[in-house]
Amino acid sequence: MLDDALPDDIAALKTLAGPDGWSDDPLRLAPKLEEWRGRWKGHTPLLLVPRSTDEVAAIVRHCAAHRIALTPQGGNTGLVGGQIPDGEVLLSLERMRTIREVAPLDDVIVVEAGVTLLAVQEAAAAAGRFFPLSLAAEGSATIGGVVSTNAGGTAVLRYGVMRDLVLGLEAVLPDGSIFHGLKRLRKDNTGYDLKQLLIGAEGTLGVVTAAALKLFPVMRDRAVAMVGLQAPEDSIRLLAEAKTQSGGGVEAFELISRAGIDFALKNMADHRDPLSDIHPWYVLIEIASSEPGGAGAALERLLTSALETDLIQDAALAQTEAQAKALWKLREDQSAAQKPEGVTWKHDVSVPVSRVPTFLSRATAAVEAFSPGVRVVAFGHVGDGNIHYDVLQSLNGDRGALGAAHAALRDQGSQIVHDIVGELGGSISAEHGLGVMKTAEALRYKQPEAVALMRAVRLAFDPHRILNPRVLF
Numbered sequence: 001m002l003d004d005a006l007p008d009d010i011a012a013l014k015t016l017a018g019p020d021g022w023s024d025d026p027l028r029l030a031p032k033l034e035e036w037r038g039r040w041k042g043h044t045p046l047l048l049v050p051r052s053t054d055e056v057a058a059i060v061r062h063c064a065a066h067r068i069a070l071t072p073q074g075g076n077t078g079l080v081g082g083q084i085p086d087g088e089v090l091l092s093l094e095r096m097r098t099i100r101e102v103a104p105l106d107d108v109i110v111v112e113a114g115v116t117l118l119a120v121q122e123a124a125a126a127a128g129r130f131f132p133l134s135l136a137a138e139g140s141a142t143i144g145g146v147v148s149t150n151a152g153g154t155a156v157l158r159y160g161v162m163r164d165l166v167l168g169l170e171a172v173l174p175d176g177s178i179f180h181g182l183k184r185l186r187k188d189n190t191g192y193d194l195k196q197l198l199i200g201a202e203g204t205l206g207v208v209t210a211a212a213l214k215l216f217p218v219m220r221d222r223a224v225a226m227v228g229l230q231a232p233e234d235s236i237r238l239l240a241e242a243k244t245q246s247g248g249g250v251e252a253f254e255l256i257s258r259a260g261i262d263f264a265l266k267n268m269a270d271h272r273d274p275l276s277d278i279h280p281w282y283v284l285i286e287i288a289s290s291e292p293g294g295a296g297a298a299l300e301r302l303l304t305s306a307l308e309t310d311l312i313q314d315a316a317l318a319q320t321e322a323q324a325k326a327l328w329k330l331r332e333d334q335s336a337a338q339k340p341e342g343v344t345w346k347h348d349v350s351v352p353v354s355r356v357p358t359f360l361s362r363a364t365a366a367v368e369a370f371s372p373g374v375r376v377v378a379f380g381h382v383g384d385g386n387i388h389y390d391v392l393q394s395l396n397g398d399r400g401a402l403g404a405a406h407a408a409l410r411d412q413g414s415q416i417v418h419d420i421v422g423e424l425g426g427s428i429s430a431e432h433g434l435g436v437m438k439t440a441e442a443l444r445y446k447q448p449e450a451v452a453l454m455r456a457v458r459l460a461f462d463p464h465r466i467l468n469p470r471v472l473f
């Protein structure tokens with residue numbers, strides 16, 4: 001059983017964190033107690049902001065001994081609520097921001113958990129290397145959070161998810177001991193790979209304090225295009241063509257529906273229609289090559305043959321860096337552009353790539369039958385089979401009442417979508433994790449034996465369940 005933190009515990013934790021290592025000031029706490037979509041608001045008796053792994057260890061050791069629950073937090077950009085405390089002590093890694101080492105010869109960067117994803121990309125670039133993981137929240141998302149959610153993003157097609165990019169981890173385990181796994185080996189077959197358990201554990205098995213990450217050569221040439229097409233089926237065929245034509249150089253392949261383009265044009269500043277005609281679907285393609293001119297040539301070849309065979313109806317190839325950025329911004333603004341449209345049922349699902357079109361048509365028919373008038377906006381990493389499938393409230397009637405009615409149907413509507421995902425052999429959380437939002441829902445789809453094993457693993461790490469007790473099984 002977890003106890004509430006008592007006044008003596010609070011005093012002890014303040015002492016362990018040092019005079020500038022804690023806060024209970026409501027103004028300082030406020031931005032850390034609400035996630036960016038405003039769906040979760042939390043509360044905590046105390047914010048702790050340790051500066052070092054040893055300080056984290058001392059804090060966790062005290063919490064384990066006194067059965068005090070902790071919620072680790074990085075940049076607070078998580079989308080499933082796992083970083084928002086509900087009475088737990090909040091442990092922010094925001095002051096652990098040292099880039100410990102950049103080692104180009106090993107193709108490794110070693111950073112502390114509070115370093116932002118953007119800062120890692122910039123440090124790698126300054127050393128003439130490339131760190132590929134990229135997502136729209138990268139200016140705030142931290143390495144501790146990105147590791148703990150096993151984040152994906154837009155370059156998974158070529159470089160994999162965070163799990164594929166971590167060589168070593170340092171973490172404070174739930175008993176307060178330190179896991180010194182900050183190795184930088186590409187090969188290490190010495191038993192269970194414990195760092196892989198911590199990756200994607202959403203803060204339940206340990207507090208990540210540092211990571212050794214893989215670096216890659218900088219690609220000298222990048223080419224970006226937006227294409228218009230008739231149907232998602234065509235995007236899957238185009239993806240296969242793009243992989244072949246570029247020799248594996250496709251870095252991003254992002255599907256956007258026309259509804260998503262319309263919302264970006266209507267609700268966000270500085271966007272223009274990417275193509276002169278309107279198309280039901282769009283794909284943003286980025287190809288990269290180590291050869292000067294190689295990416296542009298591959299993309300031009302692809303677009304020419306796809307236009308000739310009617311696989312696509314139109315294409316805009318970015319001619320400048322600014323044009324490429326504008327095309328990317330249309331993709332990155334897809335979530336934000338929906339916000340003014342009212343209440344949304346959001347889904348972050350994956351199915352085998354070839355089944356994306358079936359998923360889209362089946363799910364859309366099902367939600368439209370269930371709640372006539374809803375507006376579907378689907379977009380995302382189609383190259384990974386990962387679709388952000390959003391179902392917006394209808395527009396026909398009083399906006400506030402419709403929003404409330406739509407929110408009331410969220411659980412049933414999401415179950416309809418997730419059942420179809422399950423039937424197609426997919427996952428109800430492709431890249432955002434389960435957090436507090438989807439843990440109960442996941443029990444419907446995960447094999448009971450797998451859940452039992454996950455519980456046993458957690459018990460072995462954290463017998464008193466002090467770390468993120470409300471998250472995962």
Ligand SMILES: Cc1cc2nc3c(=O)[nH]c(=O)nc-3n(C[C@H](O)[C@H](O)[C@H](O)COP(=O)(O)OP(=O)(O)OC[C@H]3O[C@@H](n4cnc5c(N)ncnc54)[C@H](O)[C@@H]3O)c2cc1C
Nearest residue numbers: 074075076077078082083142144145146151152153203208
């Ligand atoms: C606009 C936007 C776009 C996004 N796009 C993508 C995308 O394309 N792909 C994708 O995968 N995600 C995406 N996300 C989700 C989010 O950015 C990622 O989940 C990110 O990895 C979270 O990092 P964070 O530092 O903000 O973690 P937080 O939100 O602070 O925490 C997330 C989880 O990790 C745990 N945690 C945080 N730090 C630690 C630590 N040091 N040790 C142990 N546990 C910890 C928390 O307890 C929580 O469970 C997006 C989010 C936004 C707002």
